[in-house]
Every structure is written in C-alpha cells, then in structure tokens.
Amino acid sequence: METTVDVIKSSGEKVKFSIDKLRKSLLRSGAKQATVDEIVDIVINELYDNISTKEIYNRAFALLRKEKSYLASKYKLKRAIYELGPTGFPFERFISAVLTYSGYKTEVDKVLQGSCISHEVDVVATKNNSTTIIECKFHSEKTFKCNVKVPLYINSRYNDIKAHWNKNLKNTSVLTEGWVVTNTRFTEDALKYGTCVNLYLLSWDHPVNNGLKDRIDRLGLYPITVSTLLTQREKQFLLSRDVVLCRQLVGDAFYLDHLGISEKRKEKILNEINMLCHH
Template sequence: MKIVKHSGNIVDFNRDKLKNSLLKSGANKMIVEEVLKNIESQIYEGISTKKIYKLAFALLKKSSNSHAARYNLRAAIQLLGPAGFFFEKFIARLFISEDYLAQTNLFLSGKCVGHEVDVAIMKNNVIEMVECKFHSGKDANSDVKVPMYILSRFNDLKDRSHLIYTKNDKILGCWIVTNNRFTSDAILFAKCSGLKLLSWDYPEKNSLSKKIDNNQLYPITCLTTLTISEKDKLMVLDIILVREILDTPETLEKIGLSPNRIKNVLKEASELCKYI
C-alpha cells in the first residue's frame, strides 16, 4: 500500500517502521500490536503519514497519556517556537544535563562585527558557542550554507576575548544544533571544518532524540494533559522541561489549573519521566 509523506513523496507503508516508533513510546508489545491492527484496518491507498500519525497518537492516548506524550516527542520539539527562543533554552538545559555551564542569548563583539550567540557552554574550562537552527516544519533540513555561515561567525569571534564567565574568555569550539536534519554536504563540511553537529538523528549513536531519552529531557510541549496556551504560559515562567513541573508543581496553580487537572498533569509527567 502506498502512503504520502509530509514532503509529498509517495512510499510503501512500512509496518515495521511504525511498530518501532510505537514501541519507543514505552507502550508494551500487546498494546502496540492492538494499535497496529487498528491502524491497518483504517488506512487506505494514498493516506498521508500525518493522518497515520494522528491515528496512532489518538490510539496510544487511550492506553496512556505518557505513551502518547513520548510518541509526540518530535512534534513537541517543533512547538518550542515559533522563533526558536524556547528551543535555545531547551538546548541549554540539554548541555547542563551533561555537566556543562550554559548561558543563552548573548551579544559578543567579533573582530569585524557584533554577533548574537544563542548559547555559550563551558566544561573543563573550555568555552564553546552553540548556534541553534530551529525549524517549525518537519521537512526543512539545514543545508551546507548553514555551517559555512556559522563558521565565518565563529572565526570572527574565536580570536577575541569575551566577558562570558570571566573577563578574558576565549571561544574555542562551535556547535550547530537543529531539531530537524542536516544534509550530507552540511555534515561533510562541518567535519572538514571542525564544527560539531547535533540533529534529531545525528550523530547516530548520540543524536538529539537519543540524548532526550537518555537524560529524560522531555519538553513540556509533549504533555497531552495541557493545552497549547497553558504550555506557553509555563514556558514564559521558564518551565521548559517536564521534570521541572515535578520539581515545582506550584507553577501549575499559578497558571490557573484546578486541583484535579494538576493531579492529572503530574501523573502524566511522573509516568513520562519514569519511561527509561
């Protein structure tokens, strides 16, 4: 059976690929098989992957909110927009979880011009800049022009002293992080130029998606028990991660949730963070 991807490409329906994505939600094999059978009974020639995703999400939600939240992870990252400001905060937290110091939204003077730097990180006294390329659409990839441009900015900054953590900090490395993917040319250029890349599926064994799972860095945008408006209010209060709700449950009351809804949100958050 042929299905239509987000890009418009027509491909064969891949049951194993769908099964693997369902298993990653944390649902057990019995639930996954039930969901697969239900989906297979409803799909038709030419159905979009978007409709299949919505159907799978709804079926998982019936079994567990946290399963649906985990399945919704990539879409949830795309909700850290629209401009990517909250994505930068999310990435800073990712590095902090790996024992870095991190600062966001800096303006630093280069040799030639000034630059806005999304995130500055430090570990073992080595300071690096992190540039975040946020895409609200699933199919927008970062091509070779992205690392070429960011390399020029890094080169303008690296030989200067900056006030970041001390008065004479040097930027010794550069990361580029995206919520989508890099093209093959972008990866080749970055490797050749000494830039570090992190995307949804790259590097294969330590990608953004794997880091999120391994460190339980689930964004609040994946929770199914909160509305989009409520998620936005929490992010304005600097609550970006699900675990931060568990650490500061009083913020749910601040945004106007009833005691019963607070109980449901905390239940989903707790189940999600116990996924691993």
C-alpha cells in the first residue's frame, strides 16, 4: 500500500509519510503483526496532507493503548525520555540506574580532581576495576543535536581527570573510558571526533543496534515516565524520590501507597509495569 501524503515533522520539515516507519515503530513495541496491520490501516485512512507527525503518533498511541497499555508504554519510550526533563537531573539518574542494572557500581554528581582543576562529573561508573566517567547531555528539543563542541570539551575534561586519577595511589581502579550520553543525536563531526579520540558516544540510536533505545528495550529498563496509568503528578513524585525506573517500583510498591493510590488501581499499575519489564 502506497501513500503520497506530506507530513510535517516537529522541526517543521515537510516529508512524505512512511508506512514502513510507522509499521516498524509499532512492531518495536511488541505488538502482534495483526494488531500492527489493523492500526496502520486505520491511520492511513485518517491521513490528510500536511498532518503533523505528532498527530499520527497520538492516534497510533491511542489505538495501541486500547489494545494493551504496556505496548503503548513501550511505543512512547522516546517521548518518555523527554518527560524526564526539563532540568536533565532525572536523566543523569536514569543513565546511572541503567548502568547499575548492567553490573556497574555508580555515583552521580561526583567532583573529581584533575591535574589542572576539579570537575563535576554527572556519573562515575566502575566495573571489573575499570572506571568510566560519563557526561549526560539532556535536550528537551527533539531537533537539537550535540555538535562537535560537546565531545571536544568532554575529552579535554576526561584527559585532565585521567592524568591525575591514574597516578593517585588511593584509586583502586583504572580510569579507562570517557562517555558522552544524549537523549537526542550527535552531528556527523561529533561522531567522527569521538571515534578519533576514542571517546564513547551514546545517543538515542548510536551505536547502531546498541543505542539508548536498544539497551532500554533489551534490558527492560524503562523510565517511570513511560507508564500510561500514572498521572504527571505521580510521576514527578516518584522522580523526586529517585524512582526513575519502572523496575524499581516492582520492589518498592510502597511508594504507590504514599500517593494514596487505591488497591485496585495499584494492581493495574504494577501489572502494566510487570508486563513491560518482563515481556
């Protein structure tokens, strides 16, 4: 089935509607082929010239939510990451939590001494006697890309810290890596520079098949903001208590009691989260 309808992206750019993109994003949520085909058919029938991609997303999301709420939660992952803002601090906590579940011991907002000056580092992660320092760049604008200035700046900080770290006898691990993590994307120059100086760049879809979205899906480490059943106020309460992952709620359901959530609704929320984390 082909369509020649023009759609308007969030950047204001006009492009041809892609059925393939819509289908792939729905399949990524874990929805069955029959469900995906049904949603795609409905969306196509409702298309009109210059429709916004946001409107298409909202319609597909509503249809998926009707089918199963946890599928809709997976589908809204990208938007849920933006909802961690606007300060960027919950994003740092989220990255720290993802790394903790990947076997790292992490610390957030740590001041480290360099050879020249001291530096505030977003996340310090240690595994197998190797330490990684991570700078998190959160952007609330989807169209914003991290340009080459970001890895240039982070690499100079990393080298300053490393020069001091590895000659400090108090350190029991070796500083081996510097990372830059963003919820958006990097420019081509930023990626080239990162590769050249051996700085690890992690974005929404980079490296290929191992970007942020792939890691989250693979490990089932979804931010609390993906929930379709929690209100914005409830999500903000949980974030303020450092509950940034859905998985954390499974073991600490008492946070829902603090919010005065009824047993029936609590059961629904925990069921959605369990399905999401273990599907």
